[in-house]
Amino acid sequence: MKIECCPNCGSDEYVKSGVIKDRQRYKCKKCGYYFTVNKVGKQIDSYYVNKALQLYLEGLSYREIERILGISHVSIINWVKKYNIKRPYSFEYHSTYKILNAAELAKYFSNNKNLIGAGVIVTELGDKFMLIRWERFKG
Secondary structure, X not given: OOOOOOOOOOOOOEEEEEEEOOEEEEEEOOOOOEEEOOOOOOOOOHHHHHHHHHHHHOOOOHHHHXXXXXXXXXXXXHHHHHOXXXXXXXXXXXXXXXXXXXXXXXXXXXXXXXXXXXXXXXXXEOOEEEEEEEEEOOO
């Protein structure tokens, strides 16, 4: 990774100054500030972060989201904490979900009994669609 300037003073005059925890350290010649190269980590596309948080708010568990999106449930938990997401808890309704392709989705909506008695949301997951349906508990 190329360093462009000192993060303290903005100078482009610096020299190598050792290695700490497998990361190169540098020293600025102008201000004497020591700094290291930022660690390059694997960054997950913001699309998946948004989709995971959306599914969490729809009532899916962390592990269900992990199975659907292929992202660690620990990452999802960390995102929920980071963005301070709180989902409303309602005991009158429960959600079910299905993963369908475009043809299956069209067939699902062509049946009138699927359109009555429940709320439905459809969200895109790559080349497939997730259909989330809320139904009242029958008691």
